Amino acid sequence: MLRDREEVKDILQQIFSLIWTGRKELEIQSQLSGYLYTAVRNRIFKVIAHKQVTSKYISSLADFGSTGECETDHLTRERQLLAIIEKEISELPEKMREIFELSRKQGLSHKQIVCSLICLRKP
Known part of the structure; x- marks a missing residue:
């Protein structure tokens, strides 16, 4: 057997x-x-x-x-990477950071970014 x-x-x-x-x-x-x-x-x-x-x-x-993937490890790495990215974004010059955030975080096109920057400057 x-x-x-x-x-x-x-x-x-x-x-x-x-x-x-x-x-x-x-x-x-x-x-x-x-x-x-x-x-x-x-x-x-x-x-x-x-x-x-x-x-x-x-x-x-x-x-x-x-x-299989280790979800905990990936989530930890993702959080660490996001923290590094946010730190680097915060260290950009003010105008560059503003344009970056309008582009990447709000998803605006180049044309929309230009329009929003011009509208913000008008008194």
């Missing part, structure tokens, strides 16, 4: 070790061969189930690694 001779040896060793350590409390109600068969079968099912869980976990981890 497992197709791995070493793994089967490990399972048998574990079962015999458990039987030996619990030999004083162990009461086998049926034949020893039936008890051993059931113990080995149940342990194999447990190993197979554990392999399936491990396989699913590794698969989901690989999928996340190839397609």
Whole structure:
């Protein structure tokens, strides 16, 4: 069932070790061969189930690694970048900053910016 001779040896060793350590409390109600068969079968099912869980976990981890993104990291970087940009904008000369903000933040065209600057200057 497992197709791995070493793994089967490990399972048998574990079962015999458990039987030996619990030999004083162990009461086998049926034949020893039936008890051993059931113990080995149940342990194999447990190993197979554990392999399936491990396989699913590794698969989901690989999928996340190839397609997933770390949102927290991206959001932090975005906030840091925005803070740097805002700092640099605030250090621009007044007129240049005003034109930049009209263009980038308010989305005005060059013509609209010129009109708004001329209208602001008229008394």
